[in-house]
Amino acid sequence: MIIAGVLESVAIAVTVVALVLFLFIFIAVMRDRRSRTPVPPNLKPFLEDDALETTRLERVLQMAVVSVLFLGIAMAVIFVMEPTRQERAFEELSEKSVERGAIAYGPTEEVIDGEKHAISGAFGCQACHGPEGTGGAAKYTITDAAGEQKNVAWTCPSLNDVLLRYSEEEVRTILTYGRQGTPMPAWGEEGGGAMSRQQIEDTIAYLKSIQLSEEEAKAKNAEVGLVKGTYKDGKLSSDAEYDGAVLFDSFCARCHTIGYSYNAAEAPGSGGFGPSLRGGSTLEQFPSAEDHIAFITAGSEWQIAYGVRGQGTGRMPGFGLMLLPEQIAAIVDYERSLTGGFAGTTPAVDSRAQEPQSNVTPGEEQIPAEPDVTE
């Protein structure tokens, strides 16, 4: 890097000096020519044969050697400098991409002198996902089972950790096609949205630039569901205990519990974007708890099989880079205890049904509860 930088400065200096010298010599020669009385070329005196075959020939050969040396050195300098030049060009282009992505992510309007102006290239992700991707909420109208329309506030996930749970390719797919039936629209042209491929790439570059590190994300989440013990300086005390139900609500329920994102949660694990996890279905899919843990840790991948009969789509995030292994183990324990009926047809009858649930919509409490089969 440094050597190439120095070489570059030297090369530029040499070129400038050579150019200036050439210019001087050129001007001097032209002046000299003009000042002499013109002689017809066939009468011009020239060197004798002796001189032509010795001194003159030698000088021409010397100049050829110097030119070859010069070209050789120049090629070597270019060879050494080229990777750095490319690296720098790449860095510059990447920085510009992040800048464009920040605009795409940011607000769609600005107020100048009391007047609203549209910002070109802005798509307003921030309005829902919060500045710097910290999460937020969006107004949304849902049609409930009775066919009635309701205005709700739909929780929007944080995005400053989205690349910890999804691959870049998976995020590209989410951006392009959106999440049907939620406030998250399709943004990419292929999905019917307004963003060009370049704008999608720029937005992903911006998202990359605001990601928490694995350590930061784990530290931020370490106290969620912690009921005993402490988490300090990246270390969990040996007596630590986690409540799987709390963790499930915080990280899984938005996809696996109907209505969870808009404060109308049905039975935990009743499904939604992800499959229902009730009725002991996870015990069937993952006879071994280790496989279950491995799946939650890594998430799913497009067309990669999982469990006994699972076929991944890449939509199930992996949590190994943002939750501690102890947390994932607690969630898995909890999931394996969700033995009530399927898909929200039965209100929660598991351990949490006895707790007052503010997010149960009025009227639903009247549905008779079925006894939990395994308890």
Ligand code: HEC
């Ligand atoms: C009108 C609100 C709204 C806007 C605007 C919006 N989103 Fe979303 N987004 C959501 C909601 C809500 C979800 C979660 C949907 C669900 O519950 O499955 C979501 C989900 C996502 C996800 C998946 C994250 C995960 O972990 O599930 C990504 C990535 C994402 N949005 C990126 C963006 C980007 C980038 C933009 C701007 C181009 C954007 N969103 C604009 C509301 C919005």
Ligand code: HEC
């Ligand atoms: C962004 C939405 C989303 C979130 C958040 C999410 N999941 Fe999933 N999950 C899915 C989808 C979608 C599938 C189906 C598999 C696929 O499409 O790849 C799935 C599949 C599963 C399965 C396999 C179910 C089966 O029977 O095949 C389990 C178990 C599971 N998730 C547990 C969890 C746990 C535990 C969490 C929280 C730590 C979680 N999920 C968070 C979307 C999500």
